[in-house]
Amino acid sequence: MDSLQPALRDDLPQSGPDGATMVLPGVTVAVAPGDGIGPEITDAVLQVLSAADPALAFETVCVGLQAYQAGESSGFGPSLLDAVARHGVLLKGPVTTPQGGGYKSVNVSLRKTFGLFANVRPCVAYHPHVATAHPGMDVVIVRENEEDTYAGIEHRQTAEVYQCLKLITRPGCERIVRHAFEYARANGRRKVTCMTKDNIMKLTDGLFHRVFREVAAGYPEIETEHMIIDIGAARMAVAPRQFDVVVTPNLYGDILSDIAAEVAGSIGLAPSANIGHASAMFEAVHGSAPDIAGRDIANPSGLLLSAVMMLEHLGRNEPAQRIRAAWRRTLEDGIHTADIHVEGRSRARVGTRAFARAVIERLGEPSTAATLAIASPPGKVESMRHGPTPASAPSQPVKALVGVDVFLHWDACERSPDVLGRRLEGLAGPSFRLALVSNRGVKVYPGGRPETLCTDHWRCRFLAAPEHTPAKRDIVDLLLRLDDAGFDAVKTENLYRFDGEPGYSQAQGE
């Protein structure tokens, strides 16, 4: 079932955006309370949701400790998968991943299972109600959620050398960048900043940046900029108000969204969304805080604001706006949970349940704040309505094999690059010639320098011999020659030209 066309439940009362009665279709969402403080904040949030959006129904599913204890190493069972597949939307409480024992993070598993490619983290300063050095900060980090070094493909290749693959794909870039621009458009945001390290990683991060420029052309009303991630992260740390929406690959986004949440000062209140084409998950950024569980003192705001994002995702903007305003008004009225309570500035120190009641009492009251967290009425993000991004095949490039990088595990002859290089010269022909040997990316043959540290892992670049067009069999023959000569080839990377352009980086010194 498509979550974006939920089953109507018109047996429930409806309310409208202008105060008048409007028919909001009924919809069921999956709710996983989690563990620690999860159940009590979930309970509080559901009460607010029910009061603001009576057409909403909930199917509670099990996630976290209880599931782990039942032997589900991923922290959830088939009933959760089934509920998410049916309803398309999951509101999830915090979960403690047990240490060791092969337990997997619920979030990683759900993200991978349902293709939740976009992690969306609004980082807002709620000055003066929550201490921050940056009043007015209102940044949304849109982090790619599936690729990069987080695809988790690692190989130990020699006694000394370990490798992780960083994968960046064109369809992956297209859908995250498009999501960022659609989010910006739907929410009246004026600027999207792209952050990469494409001055170093010209192919992978270069692709992300290039796709950013391509997609940006379709949103002429939105300002764009690109920053190198190290500078961008530093600016986020000291001057976050210069940013609006930021889109970035997985690893950079992981770091950046934590920085943004910290400097906003409100990590305990921060919501997040994990968005896929068929389903989406909404949850607070904070953890399960087992030390205060069951004591009715936890702040339910992070999960509540996540639920507001969920309503917006479902196109239920009116109740979303009403909850957001009521929550803001509660803060303004000085009704604070212990985590943000400040003697003298707060008016009442309340528990989880009382905070939720205070929000419910204020549903429909306007916030006195000049601006709400989201200034313009949020709209549904258009990219969600489409199916999976079609594989981009604007022009299939012409691919030509021109050589192969063979990686050797070699720990002989005092690791002399010259000895290795000369032997390989003799094994390259007739199809190939040895272009170079590098160690950790630095050319060591021909013409290396004695200062270069040589590990036991050698990248040997063989390019096509003059006048020869290599085929796969030539690579196989080369591998056989190397094996016969006692060389231990542990990996290969074919070298291609795409539309005439080399699809591989040069070694330093090449």
Added chain:
Amino acid sequence: MDSLQPALRDDLPQSGPDGATMVLPGVTVAVAPGDGIGPEITDAVLQVLSAADPALAFETVCVGLQAYQAGESSGFGPSLLDAVARHGVLLKGPVTTPQGGGYKSVNVSLRKTFGLFANVRPCVAYHPHVATAHPGMDVVIVRENEEDTYAGIEHRQTAEVYQCLKLITRPGCERIVRHAFEYARANGRRKVTCMTKDNIMKLTDGLFHRVFREVAAGYPEIETEHMIIDIGAARMAVAPRQFDVVVTPNLYGDILSDIAAEVAGSIGLAPSANIGHASAMFEAVHGSAPDIAGRDIANPSGLLLSAVMMLEHLGRNEPAQRIRAAWRRTLEDGIHTADIHVEGRSRARVGTRAFARAVIERLGEPSTAATLAIASPPGKVESMRHGPTPASAPSQPVKALVGVDVFLHWDACERSPDVLGRRLEGLAGPSFRLALVSNRGVKVYPGGRPETLCTDHWRCRFLAAPEHTPAKRDIVDLLLRLDDAGFDAVKTENLYRFDGEPGYSQAQGE
């Protein structure tokens, strides 16, 4: 020539650490003024150096614009390489890398050429003389400088997928971690924090973390901790005083050192060192600022503090301490260049040359500050005295081939994982069985989910058939069978067990 045993030049006057005359051996350092404001700040710094350490001599070499214009794409010529090789130490002014045209960064080239494996960046708050939100901040980032995704090994593998290799090596980890602890010990630092993302990258970042624990055991007097990089970077942004020395892989260190410099508030004054076993380079963090070049208004402090690090590196602690104290005293006396001048708080607004004169006048005067940037007398970092770290071969692991990951470029049959998987099942034997197919790290066969985005890049894991011990020839035969069947294998990663432990990650869902 070994830079650490410099040629004595005892024709020069010497001065001693206790005010008495002491014979400091003469030594020559290579100096590259660079371009933009480089020449004028270099000139100012050399005057201070000469006044504090008369036994120091300089050999000026060309770097930057002038070299680029002379056709050196790396920004320097053989004379610089020769001077660095002879003297072992380079003091380098800022350089502008021209955009485009194949110009390479001087720093990257020097780092790779001379194996400058450690980037050391002290980030100090000079409250109240330089505005900062963190008075008392005094953090040193020790960044690995050669490995990680910055080794620059990238391959485009299909129409859609680009890859960068992240390489982490045991000797690389050992020498950077050891350098961090030696630095901490020599400089009276109490804590070293390691930051990685080893909860995700268990093999590569896991190695870095493991080596950190191993090396730390040799420094029982130094407190240690480990943080996940996203949390660590966020803490650096808001609470940098909790850190002392931080050691981290290349990419994280790049981001982290920019954050630390920004929050310290003194990026314009920040020094840095790039340290190798045979040579070292010292330079300011700031750029060449061509807009204010030649106007005698630039602040020479960044380069001056880099020169102080250079003196310390050479074991010339007495003049280093005297310059540091005089510089600090100049700041305290309100003698400020334009960049840090504040009306009412500063006493005199001076130019580059006058600032240098003010420092020289104060050589020998104590700073009134309770603590200097470096509280204890800095010592020479011991790891520098050793040659290259010996390849760690405590116990050569037993390596056993157990399979191969073959990566296919496949864009047929509507990219159906089931079609692909079934065909590969038929091609795996007799040596292998198909264990799984994954796309961007997510298992898609057997038992994939329709939500998973499938690019044209498929990782196909073949494990040894039961009772079979595979050999390289089995992999070659498999590649031939794949080729004969029309499959386009673009890369291979052999799967090994090391001492019985799998040297490869599982796919999500495996």
